[in-house]
Amino acid sequence: MHEKVNQLENFAQQVRRDIVRMVHAVQSGHPGGSLGCADFITSLYQDIMNHNPNNFTMDGKNEDLFFLSNGHISPVFYSVLARTGYFPVEELKTFRKINTRLQGHPTTHEGLPGVRIASGSLGQGMSVAIGAALAKKLNNDKSLVYCLHGDGELQEGQIWEAAMYAAGNKVDNLIATVDYNHKQIDGDIDDVLPLGDLRAKFEAFGWFVLEMNGNDIKDILQVMAIAKAKTRQGMPIMIIMKTEMGQGVDFMMGTHKWHGSPPNDEQLANALSQIPETLGDY
Numbered sequence: 001m002h003e004k005v006n007q008l009e010n011f012a013q014q015v016r017r018d019i020v021r022m023v024h025a026v027q028s029g030h031p032g033g034s035l036g037c038a039d040f041i042t043s044l045y046q047d048i049m050n051h052n053p054n055n056f057t058m059d060g061k062n063e064d065l066f067f068l069s070n071g072h073i074s075p076v077f078y079s080v081l082a083r084t085g086y087f088p089v090e091e092l093k094t095f096r097k098i099n100t101r102l103q104g105h106p107t108t109h110e111g112l113p114g115v116r117i118a119s120g121s122l123g124q125g126m127s128v129a130i131g132a133a134l135a136k137k138l139n140n141d142k143s144l145v146y147c148l149h150g151d152g153e154l155q156e157g158q159i160w161e162a163a164m165y166a167a168g169n170k171v172d173n174l175i176a177t178v179d180y181n182h183k184q185i186d187g188d189i190d191d192v193l194p195l196g197d198l199r200a201k202f203e204a205f206g207w208f209v210l211e212m213n214g215n216d217i218k219d220i221l222q223v224m225a226i227a228k229a230k231t232r233q234g235m236p237i238m239i240i241m242k243t244e245m246g247q248g249v250d251f252m253m254g255t256h257k258w259h260g261s262p263p264n265d266e267q268l269a270n271a272l273s274q275i276p277e278t279l280g281d282y
Helices: 002-026 031-036 038-048 071-084 089-094 125-138 159-166 196-206 217-229 265-274
Strands: 066-067 145-150 176-181 207-215 237-242
Touching: 002 031, 002 038, 002 071, 002 089, 002 217, 002 265, 031 038, 031 071, 038 071, 038 145, 038 217, 038 237, 066 125, 071 089, 071 145, 125 145, 125 176, 145 237, 176 217, 196 207, 217 237, 237 265
Parallel strands: 066 145, 145 176, 176 237, 207 237
Antiparallel strands: none
16 A cells, blocks of 8 residues: 555656646646645546546446546646546647647547546536436446536536435446535635535435545545445445645645636746656656
């Protein structure tokens, strides 16, 4: 376990370097939430999910699927996909440029391997994930479906319609996660629209709920193992994942101001000085 955790931590560090460099290069994008979710997305694609980067198909039969609902954190998604083998790492240089496959929010018409839905219109990803999970049941496909949501996204009503539907229809091959960093573009969650007791809410909706530290890879692996063991028992699973927006870069942590702001040259140098290069920059 110790060696595996170290490998994943090194991978996540390189992902963080990719994130700040990508956003800086085009002076556009969302570094805060991307940095906060680097450990989780790394763990998913490098250890937790059963998937095949060498033979990507849109239907994903007989492999686990992941849907990024909060699509604005595309930098972390693209970095992990590239470094897991879905497309060349060099392509990260094209992030948010004209005619790139790496749009600011993931899209499908460019045919980027690893991306199965366009996302970024918040509130829709859980509904899509439920549909995919039901399709797997109909096809007798024993694989699982994962999705990730922002905490501010839970202010969208469609999330709660989907949550009610998933429990009512026993969509028990679904593991959803909420990035609970308490920050959204306009400020702290509690200052914009408080979410209250999320655990109690999802439990009341009929979900099995777990909590984990999304910036501790050992905890991620342990809690996700519990989540997988609880699948196919009649309840959808929700993981409330506590993270720090901007994790790994001290001046980006603890504030919503880096939700969608790129670093300047000096800030980039400062950020990179805090994140070791572990796998080689693109």
